[in-house]
Amino acid sequence: MAKCSDWSLLHARVHRILRSRCLLPRHQRILVAVSGGQDSLCLAKLLLDLQPKWEWQLGIAHCNHQWRSDAAANATYVSQLAQLWNIPFYSKTTERGLHSEAAAREWRYQTLSVIAQENNYNHVVTGHTASDRAETLLYNLIRGSGADGLQALTWHRPLTAEIILVRPLLEVTRTETATFCQEMQLKVWEDSTNQDLKYARNRIRQELLPYLYQFNPKVEQNLAQTAEILQAEVEYLESVAQQLQQNATVTTNEATIQLNCLVLRTAPLALQRRVIRRVLQQTLQSAASFEHIEKVVALIAASNGSQSDPLPGGAIAQVKNGGLWIHRNLTP
Numbered sequence: 001m002a003k004c005s006d007w008s009l010l011h012a013r014v015h016r017i018l019r020s021r022c023l024l025p026r027h028q029r030i031l032v033a034v035s036g037g038q039d040s041l042c043l044a045k046l047l048l049d050l051q052p053k054w055e056w057q058l059g060i061a062h063c064n065h066q067w068r069s070d071a072a073a074n075a076t077y078v079s080q081l082a083q084l085w086n087i088p089f090y091s092k093t094t095e096r097g098l099h100s101e102a103a104a105r106e107w108r109y110q111t112l113s114v115i116a117q118e119n120n121y122n123h124v125v126t127g128h129t130a131s132d133r134a135e136t137l138l139y140n141l142i143r144g145s146g147a148d149g150l151q152a153l154t155w156h157r158p159l160t161a162e163i164i165l166v167r168p169l170l171e172v173t174r175t176e177t178a179t180f181c182q183e184m185q186l187k188v189w190e191d192s193t194n195q196d197l198k199y200a201r202n203r204i205r206q207e208l209l210p211y212l213y214q215f216n217p218k219v220e221q222n223l224a225q226t227a228e229i230l231q232a233e234v235e236y237l238e239s240v241a242q243q244l245q246q247n248a249t250v251t252t253n254e255a256t257i258q259l260n261c262l263v264l265r266t267a268p269l270a271l272q273r274r275v276i277r278r279v280l281q282q283t284l285q286s287a288a289s290f291e292h293i294e295k296v297v298a299l300i301a302a303s304n305g306s307q308s309d310p311l312p313g314g315a316i317a318q319v320k321n322g323g324l325w326i327h328r329n330l331t332p
């Protein structure tokens with residue numbers, strides 16, 4: 001195990017990030033999600049070396065998606081590393097077919113939560129990097145996301161009421177994790193699906209980012225920085241929108257929400273949109289699209305008797321007695 005005097009620049013940088021952002025307090029039980037790839041190996045080794053300073057209790061978790069023919073060998077490799085490092089190892093294998101990236105991700109986070117719960121870990125950490133952040137920002141931008149999607153990967157978020165997901169490497173690029181693994185002589189388990197260009201993520205990584213790199217070699221760091229700025233702005237806007245929603249809500253029950261149009265009209269459009277999105281999220285069965293939100297926002301300034309076309313799940317919004325009413329079903 002590395003002494004402080006043996007730390008590399010990356011050890012010192014991650015130590016500083018953990019301290020300044022209060023990401024992983026001392027003495028915590030921390031479960032490191034390790035795929036065997038360069039980012040999570042880099043993370044596990046960094047935390048292992050920083051452990052004496054922070055006095056954490058570390059564990060390693062691996063999720064076997066059974067996607068590749070080498071999946072079992074991959075899991076065995078991660079278990080051997082854990083054994084070498086003298087860290088408890090936990091692994092689960094999916095019993096159902098996972099047919100998309102989204103399904104695999106959902107199963108993985110659920111599995112990590114279960115392992116953490118069963119073994120009393122209150123933090124789960126993943127090896128997401130600044131490069132992942134840049135890719136996620138681009139991916140969400142292309143899909144038409146607002147600022148919320150462009151904040152692209154936060155430093156932490158709750159996994160369950162008791163367990164926090166933390167991403168300590170969000171300022172570190174993939175080039176840096178690769179160099180670190182090389183310097184530490186860590187054998188990286190190559191994931192062959194990362195080369196498969198049928199996945200949009202891989203095309204962004206392999207084709208789009210290298211292309212953008214020609215415009216600016218710092219494209220990854222710059223996009224990650226944009227995500228960082230947007231994160232604080234989204235947090236602020238959401239807190240103000242929450243306050244506005246409270247002030248504007250006249251009544252709320254299972255079937256109906258009534259909002260005061262006069263209060264909403266005094267607010268800027270950015271906040272009106274956020275309040276309506278929040279209300280629709282709470283009222284509708286399925287997610288509200290940009291179009292639906294815009295239609296309901298337009299009603300804030302409309303006259304009595306105006307109403308929207310049916311919203312998802314048969315809900316409807318209408319203006320009545322100076323109030324904006326959102327009914328869960330078509331019967332007012």
Ligand SMILES: Nc1ncnc2c1ncn2[C@@H]1O[C@H](COP(=O)(O)OP(=O)(O)OP(=O)(O)O)[C@@H](O)[C@H]1O
Binds near residue numbers: 061062
């Ligand atoms: N099979 C796995 N077992 C354990 N942890 C994993 C596994 N796959 C990924 N992880 C964790 O998730 C991190 C991100 O991995 P990757 O970028 O492949 O996933 P992703 O699908 O993009 O994740 P996200 O949806 O959270 O962005 C890894 O650094 C690692 O910590």
